[in-house]
Amino acid sequence: MKTYQVVGIGNAMVDVLWECPDEFLTENGVEKGIMQLTDRDRGVELYGKIGPAKEISGGSAANTIAGIAHLGGQTAYVGKVKDDQLGAIFSHDLRAQGADYDTPLAPKTHEAETGRCIVLVTPDGERSMNTYLGVTEFLGPEDIFEDQMAQADWIYLEGYRFDGPASVAAFDKAIAACTGAGGRVSLTLSDPFCVDRHRGAFRSLIQDHVDLLFCNRAEMLSMYETEDFDAALAQAASEVEIVACTDSGNGAHILSHGQRWHAPAMPVQIVDATGAGDLFAGGFLWGLTNGYNLETCGRMGCVGASEVISHIGARPEADLKVLFQTQGLL
Amino acid sequence: MKTYQVVGIGNAMVDVLWECPDEFLTENGVEKGIMQLTDRDRGVELYGKIGPAKEISGGSAANTIAGIAHLGGQTAYVGKVKDDQLGAIFSHDLRAQGADYDTPLAPKTHEAETGRCIVLVTPDGERSMNTYLGVTEFLGPEDIFEDQMAQADWIYLEGYRFDGPASVAAFDKAIAACTGAGGRVSLTLSDPFCVDRHRGAFRSLIQDHVDLLFCNRAEMLSMYETEDFDAALAQAASEVEIVACTDSGNGAHILSHGQRWHAPAMPVQIVDATGAGDLFAGGFLWGLTNGYNLETCGRMGCVGASEVISHIGARPEADLKVLFQTQGLL
Numbered sequence: 001m002k003t004y005q006v007v008g009i010g011n012a013m014v015d016v017l018w019e020c021p022d023e024f025l026t027e028n029g030v031e032k033g034i035m036q037l038t039d040r041d042r043g044v045e046l047y048g049k050i051g052p053a054k055e056i057s058g059g060s061a062a063n064t065i066a067g068i069a070h071l072g073g074q075t076a077y078v079g080k081v082k083d084d085q086l087g088a089i090f091s092h093d094l095r096a097q098g099a100d101y102d103t104p105l106a107p108k109t110h111e112a113e114t115g116r117c118i119v120l121v122t123p124d125g126e127r128s129m130n131t132y133l134g135v136t137e138f139l140g141p142e143d144i145f146e147d148q149m150a151q152a153d154w155i156y157l158e159g160y161r162f163d164g165p166a167s168v169a170a171f172d173k174a175i176a177a178c179t180g181a182g183g184r185v186s187l188t189l190s191d192p193f194c195v196d197r198h199r200g201a202f203r204s205l206i207q208d209h210v211d212l213l214f215c216n217r218a219e220m221l222s223m224y225e226t227e228d229f230d231a232a233l234a235q236a237a238s239e240v241e242i243v244a245c246t247d248s249g250n251g252a253h254i255l256s257h258g259q260r261w262h263a264p265a266m267p268v269q270i271v272d273a274t275g276a277g278d279l280f281a282g283g284f285l286w287g288l289t290n291g292y293n294l295e296t297c298g299r300m301g302c303v304g305a306s307e308v309i310s311h312i313g314a315r316p317e318a319d320l321k322v323l324f325q326t327q328g329l330l
Numbered sequence: 331m332k333t334y335q336v337v338g339i340g341n342a343m344v345d346v347l348w349e350c351p352d353e354f355l356t357e358n359g360v361e362k363g364i365m366q367l368t369d370r371d372r373g374v375e376l377y378g379k380i381g382p383a384k385e386i387s388g389g390s391a392a393n394t395i396a397g398i399a400h401l402g403g404q405t406a407y408v409g410k411v412k413d414d415q416l417g418a419i420f421s422h423d424l425r426a427q428g429a430d431y432d433t434p435l436a437p438k439t440h441e442a443e444t445g446r447c448i449v450l451v452t453p454d455g456e457r458s459m460n461t462y463l464g465v466t467e468f469l470g471p472e473d474i475f476e477d478q479m480a481q482a483d484w485i486y487l488e489g490y491r492f493d494g495p496a497s498v499a500a501f502d503k504a505i506a507a508c509t510g511a512g513g514r515v516s517l518t519l520s521d522p523f524c525v526d527r528h529r530g531a532f533r534s535l536i537q538d539h540v541d542l543l544f545c546n547r548a549e550m551l552s553m554y555e556t557e558d559f560d561a562a563l564a565q566a567a568s569e570v571e572i573v574a575c576t577d578s579g580n581g582a583h584i585l586s587h588g589q590r591w592h593a594p595a596m597p598v599q600i601v602d603a604t605g606a607g608d609l610f611a612g613g614f615l616w617g618l619t620n621g622y623n624l625e626t627c628g629r630m631g632c633v634g635a636s637e638v639i640s641h642i643g644a645r646p647e648a649d650l651k652v653l654f655q656t657q658g659l660l
Contacts, residue, residue: 047422050426052387052645053419053422053426054385054643055385055419056385057382084415085414085443085444086415089385093382094382097381097382114415
């Protein structure tokens with residue numbers, strides 16, 4: 001038995017959450033519902049305009065790993081923060097959730113800071129993200145420990161990492177170490193515009209290495225440059241063993257070995273959509289690495305997503321295992 | 331007309347909030363329901379034991395000033411943070427709420443950091459606070475701008491500040507500048523054990539300078555070292571012009587010039603009691619400086635308290651003016 005069910009690699013972030021009116025987005029040139037990268041100056045400018053905020057640890061893959069740890073899974077995270085206060089917050093919150101986290105800190109002398117994401121939550125619960133990557137941009141192969149990757153049943157790669165210069169080399173090292181020891185590779189496409197920025201790299205990774213692909217409808221359509229959702233799903237399913245594609249209020253579609261299942265979305269009041277896809281992946285991967293069938297994994301993912309969108313912040317608060325039991329999934 | 335309705339002076343803090351079981355308090359020697367000071371080592375030790383947390387700006391008087399600013403009041407705050415990430419968060423949140431905040435930052439080279447308070451919220455909604463003062467301990471007379479104090483109808487002094495070495499001199503300077511220009515002085519007793527640590531200093535301040543005294547039942551009893559609540563209220567009312575004393579679920583008692591009023595508590599599910607007294611004072615002072623009678627001020631205070639205890643964090647989230655209107659107070 002390996003040490004870890006899942007090891008995630010992603011952009012380490014502290015979220016700065018503010019509930020705002022829709023007009024704020026238009027007045028400040030923020031595109032709704034997606035992740036946009038900002039340089040430090042734009043981040044500072046935007047921060048100067050938002051109201052009083054809450055700081056809660058985030059980062060897409062880190063949220064997924066936090067969800068798996070919350071469920072009692074053996075899991076670890078790789079992502080770079082600095083030796084600063086936000087870095088200490090991020091590190092604490094992940095470890096306190098029960099995940100291993102040993103990525104070397106960027107030193108105090110590094111000119112960039114720990115990454116943060118200004119998350120603007122509109123009254124409909126949609127989140128619009130403005131990301132200053134900071135030191136997380138500089139995660140490189142030297143931060144990937146081959147021993148750890150070899151000890152993972154699955155690695156979970158965050159698509160957002162393609163925005164970092166050394167990401168491909170880091171992913172390659174992680175994949176080689178993991179698969180060389182019999183482990184498997186999952187990937188999340190992260191964001192439709194991130195897919196657009198890096199379609200070729202994503203496509204190669206999917207075709208060459210990915211066993212399990214996470215995405216949502218918009219990312220799937222962007223990936224295969226089509227408006228035909230079913231065709232895109234079929235194409236993806238021909239390239240990877242398992243496709244798990246969320247579809248907002250329509251739940252999630254799971255495809256594998258010629259079969260297809262649908263997991264319904266849970267009825268819930270959307271307070272803050274931040275982390276929905278992340279906790280879908282968390283619930284799914286926990287189920288998969290605990291031997292549940294794919295349909296049940298999809299339903300566990302939908303429960304994870306429903307919990308995290310029912311409150312501000314992208315980390316689980318209610319007991320997901322209790323929710324799984326309530327839904328008859330355990 | 332002066333520039334400010336209220337200028338508050340207090341300990342500048344970022345709260346680190348974690349919802350925890352009662353056993354955590356007993357297992358870690360945390361006394362329930364009060365504020366306890368910790369040194370940095372104890373703060374780090376405790377932080378290492380708590381679960382994933384949320385960071386939200388706090389500080390008692392800062393919460394009060396944030397409430398007044400939220401209501402549209404002209405207000406400013408004095409309290410010390412460092413030129414670090416938590417200091418930037420604190421400063422942003424207060425200014426974004428609409429308060430002026432111009433206290434010089436402690437420089438990056440200062441050995442202490444921006445203060446933070448680990449707030450442990452138990453299932454009953456009670457909060458137990460563990461405060462590392464950091465640089466806020468070093469607020470001194472040099473941080474008090476006499477021009478600003480002279481421009482205040484009221485200054486609002488936080489009792490917790492008595493735990494700082496230069497606090498008495500700072501308060502003296504603020505009081506002289508404010509009252510010299512015709513302004514008036516309010517004080518909150520902050521915490522029963524804080525009263526116990528500094529009873530003599532509090533007593534002198536009350537008798538010599540305070541026009542409006544905020545406290546809760548436990549602080550009132552501690553101040554006058556009695557178990558007879560009505561006797562303590564009467565004693566206080568003989569020493570200051572206005573007494574506004576909260577009494578948890580029993581609402582608040584207002585005494586002035588031989589009269590006494592009762593403001594009922596609002597029925598609300600207590601999620602997190604942090605900031606209840608602070609937002610009581612915020613609502614009360616906003617009402618007072620907008621010409622409302624004392625009974626209405628008391629009721630506004632109770633509405634402010636009820637809003638802030640209905641969610642995690644000590645700053646207002648719902649629109650207090652709308653709540654005042656719903657209660658027929660405007």
